[in-house]
Amino acid sequence: MSTDKHYQVALTLVPGVGSILIRQLVSYCGSATEVFRSPLARLMKIPGIGEVTARAILKSDVLTDAERILNRLEKMNASVLFYTDKAYPSRLKSLYDAPALLYVQGSGNLNTARTVALVGTRQATDYGRRITNEIIDVLTPYGATIISGLAYGIDISAHRASLVHGAPTIGVMASGLDIVYPNVHQKTAQEMLVQGGLLTESPPGTKPDAHLFPARNRIIAGLSDAIVVVEAAAKGGALITAEYANNYHREVFAVPGQLNQAFSAGCNKLIRENKAQIYTSPRDIIEALNWDITPSTSVLARDKAGSANTQITLPLDITEEESQIVALLRQSADLHIDDLSWKTQIPMGRLASLLLNLEFRGFVRSLPGKKYSIVYV
Template structure:
């Protein structure tokens, strides 16, 4: 049966033992997801990280049968899949080593909008926490950020509802299938978000929420956000995991301070004490740190302002390098999914145009 490239991209994510990083390697070496499934076991085993067991798993007929079932589910639900090589894949995620190779989503939010804000916190929010969440969103409305959270009880749902109330788009990143709203009492809010934002998950339809899926969900919240604000958090929990990811991804992190004798202030106060978060006392703290008071600027290279006719592949590389100071050619290859031969020629062409520059150690950055 002839299938589209997107079908084989989806199928790759369903292969047992094949994760996000290996998917990038497979496509980098093979050229496309379709080519991966058309390869022999011997050819696959020449790819670093692919052994006999993995090669057999990739070529199992059950994988494509399962991909057909999942495709039917997504079509019935009106769910879209976005692969990391797609033009609409969020540029903020593309530069991360552990970004999801594919995610499912419903909605109309611009995933590459100019300003994004993650708001997270405890499921057992106090009146103070809910009030601070709404005040933050109301105060930042003028900057039109995309609000990102996890659709959970407490601070998460307060952030989503305040965003909808103030006319800001909001994304709920889920630790379940997109058709499994958890908790179920948030169905109504989730439905509103489909029309004024989006729901997003890397889990296939029908997936029930499980403990190991929540930290994975938190990395996506951090990766999509320019800044993460922790409003209330206990000494341990998902909000602190999100803050840890945000720090690892070199995102700004803020924490709302709380009373020293309150359990759900411990996490925020700890982040501030350990210099893992800046203290949030007023909207201007965040606006000044992120330069939101200045016009949006996507880049500093004046050549990029000209009406150059970049190919889709060139645009992928440029979008990646905008997020980074510089990057090794091997990492550019697996993050963009471009085969090494294609990438080398593309980089040379962009260097001739003055768009990028080559650096010592096979690294590249914007010119």
């Protein structure tokens, strides 16, 4: 086996080489394949690569391990997504600590127009499960994909409610795709493959060790436009997810609870410290994400982007950079300014000025959370 996928997987298996260094290597060498074909002397000249790492890259055992992993994925009807792939989640691409490679399984679209994560305690109450179901019931007609972590409590409630209401749902795992944790959620995970899917940054065979859960939580936050913490203790994974979400400039909501309830403490703390907006109804999410239009119309507009009746006519005096921005926004329901900067390679200061000009001229609109969308006329 000598495909680029083979080398991409192998690169993630090299000891001491993380996602940031992988991007550095690929940037200098041109592809994962060329990294392994580069001589030792060339690799050692790349910033951040010393002799030990360069020699580790050139060892043949990671290529053998990568081949074994790809064979195993084929039997599981699973695949890998490298950060340079078109299908790699666009919401993750611009994040400094995004995984260089994802293992995915199922039919879910990881670049769907609208995503919301629901997270919380593993010891969910009836109140928490009811709120979770209510949110998903209302958001489903808006075409929202529901993201969570397959854990006990709020996570599995979110996935199961999504299956009931017909909403796509993605489970982000802290293990390999072949190890569903907890095992009692195996049946739900299988059902999700038809109506969404599973993803992880860990290769098959990886057990759900404690240090992998915070890493999993950053992916949940990165994949989502908004995160709702339904119930949470004063410390725990849900609050870690909220922290990542704030760092990634995502909308964060927390469901308030009774003062004497242990699993309201985390939500109330987020609200008190201004790290989350107070959740009072699904309308809070819809309005914050600017989904406040007829659901069927919004989904239709997303699907028809690029067709004759949704194009905007641009004047002759529009600049090449402005045209590039408009073209990107035509392809998405909305984009964060960080994503626009990364995809256009326009410096942030200049990009902000261009967006302001396009907004004044009626071509784009600014949305909450530093996002922008096209204006169809």
